[in-house]
Amino acid sequence: MLKSDPFLERYRPGCLDDVAGNHLAKRMLRNWLTRMGIPRTVLFCGESGSGKTTLARILAAAAVCLNRNPEHPEPCGRDDCPCSRLLREPIMFGRGTTCRNGVDMTVDDVKYDFRELYYGEPDAPIIIFYDEIHRAPQKVRDILLTLVEKYRDDYNFVLMASTWATNELEHAFINRFLRVTTSAPTETEMLSLLRRICEKESFPFDDETLLNICRDECCVPRNCIVTLWTQASQL
Numbered sequence: 001m002l003k004s005d006p007f008l009e010r011y012r013p014g015c016l017d018d019v020a021g022n023h024l025a026k027r028m029l030r031n032w033l034t035r036m037g038i039p040r041t042v043l044f045c046g047e048s049g050s051g052k053t054t055l056a057r058i059l060a061a062a063a064v065c066l067n068r069n070p071e072h073p074e075p076c077g078r079d080d081c082p083c084s085r086l087l088r089e090p091i092m093f094g095r096g097t098t099c100r101n102g103v104d105m106t107v108d109d110v111k112y113d114f115r116e117l118y119y120g121e122p123d124a125p126i127i128i129f130y131d132e133i134h135r136a137p138q139k140v141r142d143i144l145l146t147l148v149e150k151y152r153d154d155y156n157f158v159l160m161a162s163t164w165a166t167n168e169l170e171h172a173f174i175n176r177f178l179r180v181t182t183s184a185p186t187e188t189e190m191l192s193l194l195r196r197i198c199e200k201e202s203f204p205f206d207d208e209t210l211l212n213i214c215r216d217e218c219c220v221p222r223n224c225i226v227t228l229w230t231q232a233s234q235l
């Protein structure tokens with residue numbers, strides 16, 4: 001699994017058009033980018049490997065991109081723009097960006113992250129991303145809500161959290177976020193993504209083989225891509 005990571009990163013979509021399926025989620029993000037503005041608090045929910053972190057990165061990159069305009073509402077990805085780092089690095093990391101996993105998050109971590117907002121720049125929002133937020137202790141989520149309320153009017157930040165277990169979260173928590181739900185694409189959508197990858201990599205698989213991968217992996221993009229990669233490396 002580990003060795004396929006660079007391959008997965010290579011095929012992590014950098015724009016909404018490249019995200020397979022997930023039409024409703026993509027429509028929400030497009031709407032924010034073109035008309036409504038990026039919300040303060042977004043919760044990405046959905047099956048593991050279906051695109052939560054991918055969409056969060058596109059949104060984070062858009063939030064810091066300096067070259068967006070009505071004709072190009074998505075992050076530009078140019079080398080000299082802060083958005084390119086967010087789109088390219090395997091982890092959302094670096095100045096103005098905080099990334100944590102719920103599994104080892106403490107109340108002090110959250111307090112620390114919000115104190116960092118004091119040092120933000122007026123034009124560039126601080127990006128906070130908490131993955132697997134359901135694995136954090138409830139007191140971490142409680143303090144998070146308190147701090148969001150305290151800071152939301154005076155500081156420029158985008159808080160994104162991600163979970164594949166919405167049922168483990170308190171309603172009060174979920175309700176304070178705008179929710180984006182991801183799911184596996186259809187078989188046709190997943191097949192066309194695998195076809196595109198095969199073309200680029202010159203993998204010699206026919207449609208029947210690719211369809212079998214889609215079915216075996218229930219069309220979950222990460223799992224399909226890892227299986228494709230595994231089969232190709234066994235050739």
Ligand SMILES: Nc1ncnc2c1ncn2[C@@H]1O[C@H](COP(=O)(O)OP(=O)(O)OP(=O)(O)O)[C@@H](O)[C@H]1O
Binds near residue numbers: 049055185
């Ligand atoms: N909808 C999608 N379209 C195209 N590729 C996708 C899609 N979803 C996932 N992928 C591929 O799978 C990889 C993992 O996806 P991602 O990190 O977005 O999943 P996730 O939903 O955040 O999973 P987890 O719950 O494990 O964090 C990406 O690097 C990308 O290659």
Ligand SMILES: [Mg+2]
Binds near residue numbers: 052
């Ligand atoms: Mg993720």
Ligand SMILES: [Zn+2]
Binds near residue numbers: 078
């Ligand atoms: Zn940019």
